[in-house]
Amino acid sequence: MVTTTQPSASPPPPPGKRRRLGRSRPLTSAQRTPGRSGPVTTTEEPEQHAAASVASGRPDPLTPAQAFDALYAFCAPALVRQAYLLTGRRELAREAVERAFQLAWQRWPEVARDRDPAGWVRAVAYDCALSPWHRFRPRYRSPEPPPADPADRELLHVLLTLPPSYRRTLVLYDGVGLDLPETAAETEASTPAAANRLTHARKVVAARVPELADPGRLHTRLLELASAERLSAARPPIVRTGCERRNVFWTRAAIAFTVTIVGATTLTLxxxxxxYEAPVAPAQAVHGVPPPVGLGPLSREDQELRAKLRQAETSGPERLAPEPG
Incomplete structure (x- = not known):
């Protein structure tokens, strides 16, 4: 039975006092790409670019590659840590984040105009990390080495025992620092359902690790667990070039498949x-038929009968002969 009450635990600290695992910072109006109203995060290269533009006296908008690199540099490290809390696998966390940013680069006009590009990428990264198809991959069938610290190992084990939707809600609310409506929207659930999931997840964690019954302490421990592992993401140009190579590969594969289908259809026609031609039945041996016997010499009676027939008239009632019609 699903309850519709708000979480009964004490409210978390105010958003201004909570460290978050990664939120986007919007650029100024002079740093946005024309025609794109969505916020884009900053990094070192765009900051140098903006400084050079201000020094020259005229603002120069960021290119799509620079805006993507800025979003990646600001969000990717935090997203890798969050994905590690969801999966407990280091390589899978990096792979999910890189895949999410590759999809973002493929749909960059759509992502750049989104109200929250970081939230768009985070939702895709979480979906990739929690995909049930990973269980069929040979490389992910065996567990990875757990964290060295016993407390971190116990907390990660508790997180992985939660259902994926509950785990995602807990990480978003107590780890990332989203409020309840944002958490419900990102998990595609109603606000009461998200509150019920959060309450259940907190109860399970508090039952296994009693010192984490306080939401503030749980938030701190999630940050420490995510930061304890040495998790790094690839460089932005590597992700962009990998996405472009993937697109080229699939485009060529689609063209080759289409040409093969067209060639096979033409050859068939x-x-x-x-x-329609009826098939010829295969030959079969016939058994039980006596072999043909050659004619032997005629007896005296046969010879007399033959001579009598030759001497007889060919017409008349005594003999019938066919006439041509």
Whole structure:
């Protein structure tokens, strides 16, 4: 039975006093790409670019590659840590984040105009990390080495025992620092359902680790667990070039598949019969038929009968002969 009450635990600290695992910072109006109203995060290269633009006296908008690199540099490290809390696997966390940013680069006009590009990428990264198809991959069938610290190992084990939707809600609310409506929207659930999931997840964590019954302490421990592992993401140009190579590969594969289908169809039309031809039955041996016997010499009676027939008239009632019609 699903309850519709708000979480019964004490409210978390105010958003201004909570460290978050990664939120986007909007650029100024002079740093946004024309025609894109969505916020884009900053990094070192765009800051140098903006400084050079201000020094020259005229603002120069960021290119799509610079805006993507800025979003990646600001969000990717935090997203890798969050994905590690969701999966407990270091390589899978990096792979999910890189895949999410590759999809973002493929749909960059859509992502750049989104109200929250960081939230768009985070939702895709979480979906990739929690995909149930990973269980069928041979490399992810065996567990990875757990954290060295026993407390971190116990907390990670508790997180992984939660259902994926509860785990995602807990990480978003107590780890990232989203409020309840934002958490419900990102998990595609109603606000009462998200509150119920959060309450259940907190109860399970508090039952296994009693000192984490306080939401503030749980938030701190999630940050410490995510930061304890040495998790790093690839460089932004590597992700962009990998996405472009993937697109080229699939485009060529689609073209080759189409050409193969067209060639096979043409060959079939050229060689297929235009009328039905009954198949010839295979030959079979016939048994039980006596072999043909050659004619032997005639007896005296047969010779006399033959001579009599030759001497008889060919017409008359005594003999019938066929006439041509």
């Amino acid at each position: 050229r060689t297929a019969p235009t009328r």
